[in-house]
Amino acid sequence: MGPKIKELPAQLPKNFDRPDEPWYHHLTFDLIWKVFNYTLFHPWVCWIIVLCLRAHVTPYQNIEMKIAIAWAFLMTTRAVGGIISDKIAYGNPRDVDLSEEVIVITGGVEGLGNLIAEVYGMRNANVCVLDTKKVQEDEAEEKGVLYYECDVGDAKQVETVAAKIVEDLGAPTILINNAGIAHAKSILDSTPEEVEQTFRTNTLSHFNTLRTFVPYMLRESRGTIVTVSSVLGHLGAANLSAYAASKAANLALHSSLRAELFQHPNGTAIKTILVTPGQMSTKMFAGVKTPSNFLAPVVPTVDVASQVIKLIEKGEGGEIALPLYSRYIGILGLMPAGLQQLVRRWCGIDRAIEKAGLVQKNTASEKR
Incomplete structure (x- = not known):
């Protein structure tokens, strides 16, 4: 008798959990x-x-x-x-052997990061997740993922956890900066604490992880860095000012990172991947409707995850923009200002959060 096969918990999707959709919805x-x-x-x-x-x-x-x-x-x-x-x-792709890679994912308890972590966990890769949310030891063992409770917006916490990762798994070689939060509030209703928290999680965390983990990659002369931004970093949107601004900062940070790696002797061996998805099927913007399912569909998280994993394992750098319009969204900035405004009105980007009922009001400002 051979060794007993490990049983993994699985729950198949149920058709009645999803609303009935006509065939053309998928076209x-x-x-x-x-x-x-x-x-x-x-x-x-x-x-x-x-x-x-x-x-x-x-x-x-x-x-x-x-x-x-x-x-x-x-x-x-x-x-x-x-x-x-x-x-x-x-540049040329690098050789990637998962048994020799150490994968660090920020914000990997839910959403896109969680899906990527679970895929690598099932493949017995050395993968660890940095998140403020706690995960039970039994669940972590079943997924094959190491979870470290860490606020990636705090540089000292990241440095402390990095030392533990090196001790447990080895030098990190793949970094996926995925952590993100959003407060659906107008600029006037946003509190300083909420804006600061958004930038700490969405943007400053990238600086913290890069300063901490990139030196290991440079010493190893290999690595891959994934920056998860958003199409809203190009567009901006009403009631998502802090989120959009933080994602726009990530776009500039990614470009600066590439430039600095190119100047470093061992930097060319580190590949960079920029992810700028449109609306994904995650909890963050659940209920938000796109203006056109044909031109701007909601992107299944698995589609973005598969593209990220594909580029990582091919050892290549690149950009991932789904759906298709997000790849060419820069063209909007070349249009006359009036035409840009007409496009924004047609697509309803500045009303989407309000129509979904996600806008949070500051009670203090209402009393004034």
Whole structure:
């Protein structure tokens, strides 16, 4: 008899837990774009079309053959250009062996961080989570994850926990800065304590973890740093001023981090990944409706997690922006101010939190 297989608790999703949705709810622009990228936009498929035309003895002078060849060359140039661009921006990929990596995830008890931690835990990777929320020892053992109670906004706590991680697992080589909170309040209703807490958790925590863990990566001459920001860092939104501002700061911090790593002798061996998702299916913005499920769908957390894990394990740097509009949101800033305002009114970004009933009022300000 071999060793007893470890049983993991699992609960299958129930259809009646989710509202019935029509089939077209799942038809989004992102899905169509993905299909095209595997078909008409894929160089291999494009050249297959050319070969099929030749198999039917289509002369090169025919218009359909000229169009097929021109399209195949265009898609090949696009693909090669993308590869060259990534090489220039992020360098060659590094070798990643999970058995030799130590993964640190901030804010990994819930949401995106929790999903990534559980995936690596199931794969017996060396993964630890830094969070203020407590996790029972039995639950942690079942998930295969080490949990350290830590306020990542406090530099001293991060340094103390870092020493424990090095002692327990070894030098950290993968850092996922995921911790985040949001107070759905207007600027006038926000208290100084809430604004400070938001920046401590969402932004200052990045400085604390980077100052603490990057030196280990530089000594190891390998590493991956993931910065989780938000599309609101580009857009801003009413009643989410502190959250949006903190996420915008993360965008600038990530760019500065890349620049400084590039200047360090061992910095090029450390890969950086920027994550700027739109609305994800997490508790933070539950109930908020997007203006268009076709153009701006709610992103399943598992889709973002799979993209992060994919880049980490390929040893590559890059940017992850889901859904598709968040990848090109910078174009909005190039539009005339009036057109920008019309777009904001159409998409309802500044009314979304209020319509969802998530706006918190400061009772003290109401009395005034």
